Amino acid sequence: MKHAIHPAGAAKPIGPYSPAVAVESLLFCSGQGPMDPATGQLAEGGIGPQTERTLRNIGALLEAAGLDFSDVVKTTCYLRDMDDFKAFNEVYATFFPEPFPARTTIQAARLPLDISVEVEAIALRR
Numbered sequence: 365m366k367h368a369i370h371p372a373g374a375a376k377p378i379g380p381y382s383p384a385v386a387v388e389s390l391l392f393c394s395g396q397g398p399m400d401p402a403t404g405q406l407a408e409g410g411i412g413p414q415t416e417r418t419l420r421n422i423g424a425l426l427e428a429a430g431l432d433f434s435d436v437v438k439t440t441c442y443l444r445d446m447d448d449f450k451a452f453n454e455v456y457a458t459f460f461p462e463p464f465p466a467r468t469t470i471q472a473a474r475l476p477l478d479i480s481v482e483v484e485a486i487a488l489r490r
Contacts, residue, residue: 365387366385366386366387367385367386368382368383368384368385368386369382369383369384369385369386369391369425369428369429370382370383370428371383371424371425371427371428373401373402373424374401374421374424374425374428375396375397375399375400375401375421376401376404377394378476378477379476381394382394383396383425384425384428384429386429389488389489390486390487390488390489391425391426391429391431391435391485391486391487391488391489392484392486393422393425393426393484393485393486393487394484395440395442395482395483395484396418396419396421396422396425396482396483396484397414397418397421397475397476397477397479397481397482398413398414398415398417398418398421398479398480398481399417399421399477399479400417401421401424406477406479410448410451410480411443411448411451411452411455411480411481412451412454412455414479414480414481415451415452415455415456415481415483416455418481418482418483419455419456419459419483422436422459422483422485423459425485426485426487429487429489430489431487431489433459433460433461434460434461435487435488435489435490436460436465436485436486436487437465437466437486437487437488438465438466438467438485438486439465439466439467439468439483439484439485439486440467440468440469440470440483440484440485441456441467441468441469441470441481441482441483442469442470442471442472442475442481442482442483443469443470443471443472443480443481444471444472444474444475444478444479444480444481445471445480446471448480448481449469452469452481465485
């Protein structure tokens, strides 16, 4: 069985999808961007603050499922500009403990709402 995770205070989806779906021991987090759930606005600043807000949004989904960043086994990261890769990594590394999850990072021509970063995650319940 699967069930959707809709944590209170999390950023609202901008389309017909669940923020996260739990299936047995796995949690699939939809791509999250730098939307501030408190204001409904995109995080201001460059790639650093936007990456931090994005990962805090992932953290809210994990927490709602009783998990944390140490439970993440795979991420897929989308950057509007691969020139932001180094700054993105600096923030990303502060959220994930070693061993780091497997990861794919790609440059996307355009992301929803013209955001600079989007991250999706898969976590494993232990």
